[in-house]
Amino acid sequence: DAGVIQSPRHEVTEMGQEVTLRCKPISGHDYLFWYRQTMMRGLELLIYFNNNVPIDDSGMPEDRFSAKMPNASFSTLKIQPSEPRDSAVYFCASSPRGGARTEAFFGQGTRLTVV
Amino acid sequence: AQTVTQSQPEMSVQEAETVTLSCTYDTSENNYYLFWYKQPPSRQMILVIRQEAYKQQNATENRFSVNFQKAAKSFSLKISDSQLGDTAMYFCAFMKVDGTSYGKLTFGQGTILTVHP
Numbered sequence: 500d501a502g503v504i505q506s507p508r509h510e511v512t513e514m515g516q517e518v519t520l521r522c523k524p525i526s527g528h529d530y531l532f533w534y535r536q537t538m539m540r541g542l543e544l545l546i547y548f549n550n551n552v553p554i555d556d557s558g559m560p561e562d563r564f565s566a567k568m569p570n571a572s573f574s575t576l577k578i579q580p581s582e583p584r585d586s587a588v589y590f591c592a593s594s595p596r597g598g599a600r601t602e603a604f605f606g607q608g609t610r611l612t613v614v
Numbered sequence: 615a616q617t618v619t620q621s622q623p624e625m626s627v628q629e630a631e632t633v634t635l636s637c638t639y640d641t642s643e644n645n646y647y648l649f650w651y652k653q654p655p656s657r658q659m660i661l662v663i664r665q666e667a668y669k670q671q672n673a674t675e676n677r678f679s680v681n682f683q684k685a686a687k688s689f690s691l692k693i694s695d696s697q698l699g700d701t702a703m704y705f706c707a708f709m710k711v712d713g714t715s716y717g718k719l720t721f722g723q724g725t726i727l728t729v730h731p
Binding site for chain 1: 647649651656657658659661664705709711714715716717718719720721722723724
């Protein structure tokens with residue numbers, strides 16, 4: 500298995516622009532998570548999906564952030580408009596429903612820089 | 615809500631020696647998992663070791679072992695025979711097991727470990 504695939508790996512954009520981060524989870528995983536990592540706040544959960552349905556988006560910082568999962572193999576996290584304080588590493592992770600491998604599998608992250 | 619605390623922002627150790635990273639957590643749950651993840655400079659999050667709360671036996675994975683004290687809500691990571699490749703940020707993480715949120719993690723602040731030659 501190729502693991503969780505995120506794109507792009509790096510993104511530099513200007514303030515006010517729309518940014519879309521993409522994630523392909525591991526096939527067969529029921530859960531998909533978006534995390535954000537910053538120096539100040541560490542790793543925090545933004546939103547997660549179960550079988551493509553958003554379950555908890557309480558971590559989404561503002562209405563400028565939105566996430567979708569149109570099918571089991573693809574999810575997006577969109578920021579519109581972007582601001583410099585959105586600069587962070589954004590991780591996507593997926594997880595199976597229980598079993599011997601109960602853990603979260605992470606993608607390599609997208610480093611977002613908003614200038 | 616759960617909280618995870620790592621009280622050591624930075625640690626250092628000489629190659630081949632042993633180091634222990636601390637983690638405490640707070641929860642009212644009885645069924646949960648605890649994890650240690652490693653994040654090297656490549657920023658990939660790598661699972662180091664996992665502990666199921668219902669298991670009394672401490673988990674071990676080669677040079678990595680944990681000291682799980684459920685009553686004290688403590689979950690430390692011991693790295694034996696430290697190697698230069700162990701240099702990374704280490705995160706302690708908590709996962710509730712309730713049938714609705716597999717993989718949903720609450721992380722500690724992280725500990726930067728540097729292994730010196």
